[in-house]
Amino acid sequence: MNVPKNEFKRVVIIGGGFGGLNLAKSLRNKDFQVVMLDKNNYHTFQPLLYQVATSGLEPDSIAYPIRKIFKNQQRFHFRMASVEKVNTADKVIETNIGQLDYDYLVIATGTTTNFFGMKGVEKYAMTMKTVSEALDLRSLILQNFEKALLANEEEQESYMNFPIVGGGPTGVELAGALAELKNHVLPADYPDLNIKRMKIQVIEMQDELLKSMSDNASKKALSYLKELGVDVMLNKSVASFDGDKLTFKSGEELESKTLIWAAGVRGNVINGFPETSIDRGMYVVDRTSKVKGFENIYAVGDIAYMTTPLFESGLPQVAPVANQQGTFLAKNLVRVRNNEKPLEFEYNDQGSMATIGRNRAVVDMGKIKFQGTLAWFVWMFIHLISLVGFRNRVITFFNWSYNYFSFDRGARLIIRKFQRN
Amino acid sequence: MNVPKNEFKRVVIIGGGFGGLNLAKSLRNKDFQVVMLDKNNYHTFQPLLYQVATSGLEPDSIAYPIRKIFKNQQRFHFRMASVEKVNTADKVIETNIGQLDYDYLVIATGTTTNFFGMKGVEKYAMTMKTVSEALDLRSLILQNFEKALLANEEEQESYMNFPIVGGGPTGVELAGALAELKNHVLPADYPDLNIKRMKIQVIEMQDELLKSMSDNASKKALSYLKELGVDVMLNKSVASFDGDKLTFKSGEELESKTLIWAAGVRGNVINGFPETSIDRGMYVVDRTSKVKGFENIYAVGDIAYMTTPLFESGLPQVAPVANQQGTFLAKNLVRVRNNEKPLEFEYNDQGSMATIGRNRAVVDMGKIKFQGTLAWFVWMFIHLISLVGFRNRVITFFNWSYNYFSFDRGARLIIRKFQRN
Numbered sequence: 051m052n053v054p055k056n057e058f059k060r061v062v063i064i065g066g067g068f069g070g071l072n073l074a075k076s077l078r079n080k081d082f083q084v085v086m087l088d089k090n091n092y093h094t095f096q097p098l099l100y101q102v103a104t105s106g107l108e109p110d111s112i113a114y115p116i117r118k119i120f121k122n123q124q125r126f127h128f129r130m131a132s133v134e135k136v137n138t139a140d141k142v143i144e145t146n147i148g149q150l151d152y153d154y155l156v157i158a159t160g161t162t163t164n165f166f167g168m169k170g171v172e173k174y175a176m177t178m179k180t181v182s183e184a185l186d187l188r189s190l191i192l193q194n195f196e197k198a199l200l201a202n203e204e205e206q207e208s209y210m211n212f213p214i215v216g217g218g219p220t221g222v223e224l225a226g227a228l229a230e231l232k233n234h235v236l237p238a239d240y241p242d243l244n245i246k247r248m249k250i251q252v253i254e255m256q257d258e259l260l261k262s263m264s265d266n267a268s269k270k271a272l273s274y275l276k277e278l279g280v281d282v283m284l285n286k287s288v289a290s291f292d293g294d295k296l297t298f299k300s301g302e303e304l305e306s307k308t309l310i311w312a313a314g315v316r317g318n319v320i321n322g323f324p325e326t327s328i329d330r331g332m333y334v335v336d337r338t339s340k341v342k343g344f345e346n347i348y349a350v351g352d353i354a355y356m357t358t359p360l361f362e363s364g365l366p367q368v369a370p371v372a373n374q375q376g377t378f379l380a381k382n383l384v385r386v387r388n389n390e391k392p393l394e395f396e397y398n399d400q401g402s403m404a405t406i407g408r409n410r411a412v413v414d415m416g417k418i419k420f421q422g423t424l425a426w427f428v429w430m431f432i433h434l435i436s437l438v439g440f441r442n443r444v445i446t447f448f449n450w451s452y453n454y455f456s457f458d459r460g461a462r463l464i465i466r467k468f469q470r471n
Numbered sequence: 472m473n474v475p476k477n478e479f480k481r482v483v484i485i486g487g488g489f490g491g492l493n494l495a496k497s498l499r500n501k502d503f504q505v506v507m508l509d510k511n512n513y514h515t516f517q518p519l520l521y522q523v524a525t526s527g528l529e530p531d532s533i534a535y536p537i538r539k540i541f542k543n544q545q546r547f548h549f550r551m552a553s554v555e556k557v558n559t560a561d562k563v564i565e566t567n568i569g570q571l572d573y574d575y576l577v578i579a580t581g582t583t584t585n586f587f588g589m590k591g592v593e594k595y596a597m598t599m600k601t602v603s604e605a606l607d608l609r610s611l612i613l614q615n616f617e618k619a620l621l622a623n624e625e626e627q628e629s630y631m632n633f634p635i636v637g638g639g640p641t642g643v644e645l646a647g648a649l650a651e652l653k654n655h656v657l658p659a660d661y662p663d664l665n666i667k668r669m670k671i672q673v674i675e676m677q678d679e680l681l682k683s684m685s686d687n688a689s690k691k692a693l694s695y696l697k698e699l700g701v702d703v704m705l706n707k708s709v710a711s712f713d714g715d716k717l718t719f720k721s722g723e724e725l726e727s728k729t730l731i732w733a734a735g736v737r738g739n740v741i742n743g744f745p746e747t748s749i750d751r752g753m754y755v756v757d758r759t760s761k762v763k764g765f766e767n768i769y770a771v772g773d774i775a776y777m778t779t780p781l782f783e784s785g786l787p788q789v790a791p792v793a794n795q796q797g798t799f800l801a802k803n804l805v806r807v808r809n810n811e812k813p814l815e816f817e818y819n820d821q822g823s824m825a826t827i828g829r830n831r832a833v834v835d836m837g838k839i840k841f842q843g844t845l846a847w848f849v850w851m852f853i854h855l856i857s858l859v860g861f862r863n864r865v866i867t868f869f870n871w872s873y874n875y876f877s878f879d880r881g882a883r884l885i886i887r888k889f890q891r892n
Contacts, residue, residue: 117660
């Protein structure tokens with residue numbers, strides 16, 4: 051791979067998600083050469099992918115060109131590449147566009163969808179981990195209504211059932227957004243269709259929604275979803291899906307053409323690492339983010355398995371951890387290069403939140419827990435300021451304001467029809 | 472096809488472009504049932520597709536959901552369908568989603584790219600008639616630069632040559648937008664690449680650009696493109712393209728991976744019509760928009776071949792003609808139904824314009840012709856107010872303001888990699 055050599059140590063970062071981005075930004079003017087590799091030429095603000103899937107935002111609001119973020123950063127190089135393997139003995143990364151050697155390697159590859167071995171689900175379910183997947187889901191949802199118009203009553207049900215598996219933030223927020231479409235947008239769009247027959251189900255195998263949040267938040271999320279007309283099924287597990295019918299472990303069945311899978315993730319582990327470096331599909335790292343068994347390889351974010359005094363069973367796989375680890379690792383890389391002892395990371399948990407349709411959100415901030423309209427404004431504010439770049443913030447703010455006051459969603463475009471393989 | 476029957480006469484409009492849209496809007500409350508068919512669920516503002524292709528706008532700024540336009544219009548029905556044939560004897564349309572009968576049929580299918588029988592061009596050239604095509608071109612342009620980074624000098628040239636065939640408004644505006652990318656955006660994005668080696672060529676077989684506009688406009692467009700560093704080749708025709716190399720009729724060659732074809736259009740004629748109804752690939756219509764040989768079939772916009780006293784060799788294939796014909800036909804359909812004599816159409820030509828990069832445009836308005844910054848503001852204003860919907864206008868206005876003041880383009884995202892078949 052064609053990257054100029056210079057006298058600075060080279061840090062290669064695999065992945066332009068939250069962790070990789072913050073690390074690379076924090077290495078500015080720190081006398082390293084930084085090379086970032088990513089399959090895409092943009093950073094994705096994953097927490098808002100569900101709004102792309104439900105026609106609320108276009109991709110350019112939540113995706114940001116990586117080259118643009120770093121356009122004035124000296125000694126930063128981006129290459130669009132898929133990493134195939136790391137040769138740790140020779141300190142060489144093998145990619146689809148050639149080899150690249152490194153002094154320090156940082157793995158920030160995040161996670162992908164976990165289907166837990168269910169082949170039918172893997173083949174037929176819709177996922178929402180990338181912009182392309184969110185656009186496919188947007189197209190499929192809209193295509194379903196076009197098809198329901200032409201179908202008989204039984205088929206209509208199948209097109210208008212939207213089971214979402216997974217009662218975490220992704221599942222809950224998507225269910226809320228779909229309910230808004232059902233309640234405010236689709237009836238006017240499809241006057242020939244009885245939109246009341248549209249059903250949204252949230253299927254969660256545990257006994258509450260938002261398990262990682264407070265009981266208050268879980269209960270309130272449940273009542274919000276019910277208010278919006280969403281069917282919440284707790285203590286319920288999926289056994290299989292064949293593209294037309296969802297079968298539960300209890301034996302019950304649900305007709306649906308559209309299973310949305312938000313039930314779990316697994317790490318994007320790269321070839322070339324010994325089993326001892328990996329646990330639960332993540333790289334085992336110490337509190338300096340160093341991967342077990344290696345001196346010059348680090349991992350941050352969702353792909354890193356780090357335990358700390360406050361989080362003895364491992365840090366949560368959320369954006370703030372990745373952000374903080376990225377920034378922290380930049381300091382440690384400087385220390386390591388200067389032969390100073392690296393510092394130990396601890397996560398500063400500032401809370402978590404989820405939104406469920408308009409004027410409804412749940413927020414946990416340490417001991418402060420609140421829900422409702424104020425929570426919803428806090429949710430919007432935090433997400434707006436977290437977006438990368440002034441332009442994306444303004445466009446998102448305008449779209450949200452427009453959606454709020456018009457009860458509308460502007461991007462309900464089937465640009466590329468979704469077709470099953 | 473599942474469309475409710477009622478006591479009103481049914482007008483079926485094939486195509487949701489400018490002509491179809493204006494017709495359907497003008498039929499509001501006119502005691503017709505209106506059914507619109509289109510392959511896409513959105514209207515495309517084609518004059519700005521080139522801005523999608525050059526990362527200036529996202530599709531939702533220039534595409535508008537058809538159902539949303541008509542959401543409060545009584546007795547309007549939309550179906551997403553591809554029309555396969557018209558059975559004129561039985562007054563039935565055959566589509567991929569079933570049959571539909573009509574009382575009045577209006578063909579508003581517009582045009583598609585004309586490759587003039589050149590198979591290699593058809594196979595390998597990029598076009599810009601649909602949102603998908605514009606997104607493909609956006610991806611390919613950006614992918615080319617990612618690949619150029621990895622290539623040797625000779626290959627780099629091939630990735631960084633962007634020949635555009637056709638010196639009409641589309642070719643000229645696209646060339647200007649690419650030149651802006653070259654001059655302001657790409658050098659910072661690709662510090663490892665010598666962007667000066669990027670070359671944009673406009674290839675026109677006639678002896679001037681913008682043949683349909685005034686001499687002033689043609690000359691000024693030429694000098695603007697030269698100022699921006701675009702190679703303009705007049706009196707030059709393409710013989711073939713094989714995906715890597717463009718060959719001119721003169722025998723000269725140009726290495727390029729990316730041929731952009733904006734050289735001509737042909738009508739989207741539907742199966743089922745006699746040859747006598749068709750001329751130059753368009754439906755021959757009288758001045759009431761009625762197709763030759765039929766009593767209840769009409770055509771508007773680019774697909775209609777209409778001669779008038781002011782335009783004896785046929786009306787130009789431009790958006791204002793389609794808009795005016797759509798509105799006019801609505802009046803005539805009412806008259807025909809009421810057994811009144813239909814009126815004869817004449818095109819009210821309010822002029823034409825083209826923009827060539829920032830602060831540069833050419834405008835012909837009757838006898839008034841002007842160029843430069845004022846023309847550029849007029850171009851922007853006219854295009855903004857022509858966009859469908861308040862939301863699209865605001866988003867486009869913000870994007871243009873942002874692009875203007877930052878010299879940036881926000882949407883340079885390779886969301887779906889472009890792959891040749």
